[in-house]
Structures are given as structure tokens and as C-alpha cells.
Amino acid sequence: MSTQSKTIPPKIIMVTGGACFIGSHVVRLLVNKYPGYHIVNLDALTYAGNMANLKDVGKAPNYTFEKGDITDEARIRELFEQYHFDAVIHLAAESHVDRSIMDPLAFVKTNVLGTAILLHAAHAAWKKDPAGKLFYHVSTDEVYGSLGKEGFFTEETPYDPRSPYSASKASSDHFVMAWYHTYGMPVILSNCSNNYGSNHFPEKLIPLMINNILHHKPLPVYGKGENVRDWLFVEDHARAIDTIFHHGKTGEKYNIGGFNEWKNIDIVNLLCGIMDKKLGRTPGESAQLITYVKDRPGHDLRYAIDATKLNKELGWKPSLQFEEGLEKTVDWYLANQDWVKAVTSGDYQNYYAEQYVKR
Ligand code: NAD
Numbered sequence: 488m489s490t491q492s493k494t495i496p497p498k499i500i501m502v503t504g505g506a507c508f509i510g511s512h513v514v515r516l517l518v519n520k521y522p523g524y525h526i527v528n529l530d531a532l533t534y535a536g537n538m539a540n541l542k543d544v545g546k547a548p549n550y551t552f553e554k555g556d557i558t559d560e561a562r563i564r565e566l567f568e569q570y571h572f573d574a575v576i577h578l579a580a581e582s583h584v585d586r587s588i589m590d591p592l593a594f595v596k597t598n599v600l601g602t603a604i605l606l607h608a609a610h611a612a613w614k615k616d617p618a619g620k621l622f623y624h625v626s627t628d629e630v631y632g633s634l635g636k637e638g639f640f641t642e643e644t645p646y647d648p649r650s651p652y653s654a655s656k657a658s659s660d661h662f663v664m665a666w667y668h669t670y671g672m673p674v675i676l677s678n679c680s681n682n683y684g685s686n687h688f689p690e691k692l693i694p695l696m697i698n699n700i701l702h703h704k705p706l707p708v709y710g711k712g713e714n715v716r717d718w719l720f721v722e723d724h725a726r727a728i729d730t731i732f733h734h735g736k737t738g739e740k741y742n743i744g745g746f747n748e749w750k751n752i753d754i755v756n757l758l759c760g761i762m763d764k765k766l767g768r769t770p771g772e773s774a775q776l777i778t779y780v781k782d783r784p785g786h787d788l789r790y791a792i793d794a795t796k797l798n799k800e801l802g803w804k805p806s807l808q809f810e811e812g813l814e815k816t817v818d819w820y821l822a823n824q825d826w827v828k829a830v831t832s833g834d835y836q837n838y839y840a841e842q843y844v845k846r
């Protein structure tokens with residue numbers, strides 16, 4: 488099948504996982520920017536999904552929420568029959584590496600089986616008339632594995648996933664391409680680096696550190712804190728998805744990254760400095776909370792994305808410098824403590840004890 492530009496923008500879009508960190512930013516952008524589209528947000532509302540993330544667009548006339556699980560094949564088929572989707576933007580996933588080490592099969596179920604079920608339903612619905620349809624799969628740079636000190640992940644880098652999370656996402660990417668090659672399904676994939684910003688569940692590095700700094704709790708840095716990630720502001724990721732969705736070529740994949748590599752320990756120190764100022768603490772006070780803890784098993788050393796293709800072909804580039812984005816993020820967490828309290832009660836406490844306290 489040859490690649491082709493999509494010229495007719497789809498109108499009824501299912502966004503899976505729209506209640507999550509990245510998904511909520513994608514839904515907000517689409518609902519506000521395209522009043523002519525109807526956005527149907529399908530989300531199971533696991534611990535990571537939160538209706539409060541979308542309270543500003545919840546009543547918009549072009550937005551509908553459907554609670555449902557992507558592994559429920561009958562439900563997915565019914566939704567395709569009910570809404571006649573023109574497109575799917577698929578974000579629903581189990582996404583935290585540490586949880587994938589504790590409970591790998593949950594990742595296989597949602598990320599692998601769930602993606603295959605969506606593809607199967609989309610193919611059944613679209614096979615007679617695939618024109619103008621699109622299955623957009625949102626994936627991660629972690630599928631490429633771990634870099635040494637040099638080099639970047641390009642779209643041609645062979646997959647080499649090393650955690651149950653990245654293996655499940657790599658598998659889902661392969662299923663998406665299998666549907667493209669075997670059934671001619673119109674698909675696009677993007678693989679993005681680490682995101683940060685508002686509404687980020689505080690199990691991931693940046694929001695966890697912000698929350699712990701605020702509450703004078705130890706800041707658990709894995710290993711020596713030398714691992715490197717490439718950080719992108721979440722709203723820039725949402726803009727990239729919008730760009731690729733509308734202007735990308737079917738059958739192709741696009742890397743999305745921030746050109747913004749940081750060692751974990753440097754980020755933690757940066758956050759400590761920002762928060763000392765904002766909280767009126769003496770310089771260096773929060774950094775005393777830094778605690779080196781046992782390393783993550785199979786901890787990938789370095790991720791770094793080469794996003795040249797997306798920049799050259801579709802004109803996207805990140806909008807924010809990291810320091811500016813981190814300030815905005817810290818401000819959001821300080822102003823939204825009710826949100827943090829709600830998501831860190833209950834199950835979060837059990838997870839935290841299992842991951843950090845009992846080890
Ligand atoms: P998240 O963990 O914050 O949220 C996942 C969402 O999926 C939640 O709303 C949850 O309720 C929903 N969900 C989980 N299982 C489901 C199921 N079986 N059926 C329906 N909904 C279900 O996710 P995130 O970090 O915002 O990531 C979103 C997507 O982006 C994922 O596919 C992830 O792999 C990808 N991604 C994330 C990052 C990152 O830095 N967070 C980077 C690159 C790519």
C-alpha cells in the first residue's frame with residue numbers, strides 16, 4: 488500500500504483514554520479547536536483516569552464521555568455501531584514502568600489485547616469504505632530501548648523494549664502496522680518522549696517529586712540519578728498529535744520529542760530550587776530531602792528522540808523552554824491541591840507503600 492496524504496478531516500472521533508494526563512490535553516484541544524467535530528472520550532476510569540481533568544469541557548456540545556474498557560470487545564463493537572466513528576485517537580493504556588514490573592499481565596491485557604480489539608472493531612466498521620478514516624496510535628519512545636551516552640532514536644531505530652510496559656507498547660505498535668499491511672487499515676503512529684505538565688498522576692518522576700517536596704517527604708531517586716530522559720511539555724505533545732492527525736501520512740510513524748535531555752538528579756535539584764523560592768524556604772532546604780533508593784530493575788539509561796522528521800515535514804516544534812514549563816507545572820500543582828489530594832487518597836497509598844516504603 489502506498490502512503491497518501493489525508494485530505495478530508497474526520498468528524499466523529501473516538502479518543503480512548505481521554506480522561507488521563509495526556510488524553511485530557513488532547514481532548515481539550517480538539518473540543519475547543521474543532522467545534523464541528525464530535526469527540527467521544529472512551530475511558531475505563533482506572534486509577535489514572537479522572538473526570539476532573541476535563542471539567543472545563545465536560546458540558547461542551549461537541550463532547551461525549553463513555554465509560555468503558557477497550558478490552559470489552561462487545562462494547563467496542565457497539566460503540567462503533569452507535570457513533571459511526573471516522574477516526575480513533577488511541578491513548579488508553581497502562582503507562583507506568585514501575586507498575587508494569589509489579590503487574591505485567593495488566594499491561595499485556597490493556598496495551599496489547601485492548602489495542603488489537605480496537606483495531607479489529609475499526610476494521611470491521613471501516614473495511615467497506617476506508618476513505619477518510621484514520622486509526623491514530625499514540626505510543627512511546629520507550630519501544631526503542633535504551634541508548635548509551637551518544638545517539639538518538641529515529642523512526643528507523645529497531646525496536647528493543649526492555650520493560651513489560653515498553654514491550655507491551657512495542658507489541659501494540661506492531662499490531663497497528665500489521666493491520667495497515669494486512670488489511671489496508673489507514674493508520675498513523677507517533678512515539679513520544681517523556682511528558683510533563685498539569686494533571687500528571689503523581690506516580691511519575693516530576694509530579695511525585697513536586698508533591699513530596701511540598702510535604703517534606705523523602706525524594707526517592709533511583710540508583711545514582713544518572714538516567715537521562717528527554718522531556719516535553721504535555722500541551723506540545725497534544726499540538727503534535729493534532730498536527731500529525733491532520734497532516735501526517737497514513738502508514739507512517741513520527742517521533743515527537745523535546746530536544747531536551749536531563750539527568751533525573753538535575754531535574755530533582757531544579758524542582759527543589761524552584762519550590763524553595765515559591766514556598767519561601769531557604770535555598771537548599773528542599774534538596775536535603777533527596778534520598779537515593781534501590782534502582783529500578785532493567786532501568787533504561789537514556790532516551791533521546793530525534794524529532795527532525797516531524798519538524799521538517801509538518802513544521803512542529805516544542806513551544807516552551809524546560810525551566811518555563813516546570814515553573815508552570817509547579818504553579819499548577821500548588822494551585823490544585825484538591826486534585827492532588829483526591830488522586831493520592833486510597834489506592835495511591837497502597838501503591839506508594841509497595842513501591843517505596845516496604846522495599
Ligand atoms: P495515564 O496512565 O495517565 O492514563 C491512562 C488512561 O487510560 C487513564 O485515563 C485510564 O483510565 C485509561 N485506561 C487504562 N486502561 C484502560 C482500559 N482498559 N480501557 C479504557 N481506558 C483505559 O496515561 P498517560 O501517561 O497520559 O499516557 C497516555 C498515552 O500516551 C499512553 O498510551 C502512553 O503509552 C502514551 N505516552 C505517554 C507518555 C508519558 O510521558 N506519560 C509518553 C509517551 C507516550
Ligand code: TYD
Pocket residue numbers: 583584585681690691692693695707708709710712714715716751783
Ligand atoms: P518515570 O516518570 O516513571 O518515567 P519513565 O520511567 O517512563 O521514563 O521516570 C522517569 C525517570 O525517573 C526514570 O529514569 C526513573 C526515575 N524515577 C526516580 O528516580 N524516582 C521515582 O520515584 C520515579 C517515579 C522515577
